[in-house]
Amino acid sequence: MVLSVGYTFYYFCITTSYWEVAFIDPWSFTVISLIIGILLIVLGTYYSWKNHHIKRSYHIPDGKITYADLNISEKTLFSPRYRLAGKPDYIVKQQEKLLPVEVKSGAYSHPQFHHIMQLTAYCVLLEDTFQTFVPQGLLVYPSGHHMIMMNPKVRFQLEQIIHEINYSKRSQTAYRNHHDKWKCRSCSLRQHCMEKLI
Numbered sequence: 001m002v003l004s005v006g007y008t009f010y011y012f013c014i015t016t017s018y019w020e021v022a023f024i025d026p027w028s029f030t031v032i033s034l035i036i037g038i039l040l041i042v043l044g045t046y047y048s049w050k051n052h053h054i055k056r057s058y059h060i061p062d063g064k065i066t067y068a069d070l071n072i073s074e075k076t077l078f079s080p081r082y083r084l085a086g087k088p089d090y091i092v093k094q095q096e097k098l099l100p101v102e103v104k105s106g107a108y109s110h111p112q113f114h115h116i117m118q119l120t121a122y123c124v125l126l127e128d129t130f131q132t133f134v135p136q137g138l139l140v141y142p143s144g145h146h147m148i149m150m151n152p153k154v155r156f157q158l159e160q161i162i163h164e165i166n167y168s169k170r171s172q173t174a175y176r177n178h179h180d181k182w183k184c185r186s187c188s189l190r191q192h193c194m195e196k197l198i
């Protein structure tokens with residue numbers, strides 16, 4: 001998009017005499033216009049290269065990256081149905097379908113259950129935000145990538161977890177189930193948690 005605007009603007013500047021009606025002198029107008037046109041072309045080329053680089057590094061299939069929280073902070077998605085909020089790393093638009101992508105840095109050889117649940121939650125968030133069906137999501141590890149199907153089983157497992165969390169919150173029976181200080185260090189609930197380790 002930026003690239004085509006840049007080329008159009010560049011072409012416009014070198015072919016038109018529109019500067020004659022400008023309030024600045026013709027040379028300044030031409031030079032400024034050329035600089036803006038060239039900047040737009042450079043910007044478009046950079047974004048196009050960056051998208052290509054992201055897709056190649058994370059094995060993201062063909063499609064347009066419409067959301068990239070790993071690059072710039074994107075808006076949080078919300079599901080009123082489950083009262084869930086979150087941000088996938090990427091969203092790729094393939095024709096009319098949306099594909100959430102979650103990138104993990106750990107050395108896992110196969111998809112971890114909690115990562116599958118996280119990806120399933122992103123599918124639900126996308127479905128509620130964009131009013132569409134999301135049939136699959138992509139989990140990316142340094143060792144490889146895994147396409148996870150959003151079948152009824154994983155959706156049911158996610159619902160079970162959400163119900164358990166809600167019940168624990170209501171009944172105040174949520175207890176820590178690990179001894180990992182690092183988990184607590186990066187936990188978003190640490191400020192309010194009575195069982196935090198650090």
Ligand code: SF4
Pocket residue numbers: 176183184185187188189190193194195196197
């Ligand atoms: S801070 Fe609390 S909720 Fe967060 S990981 Fe630690 S124990 Fe769990």
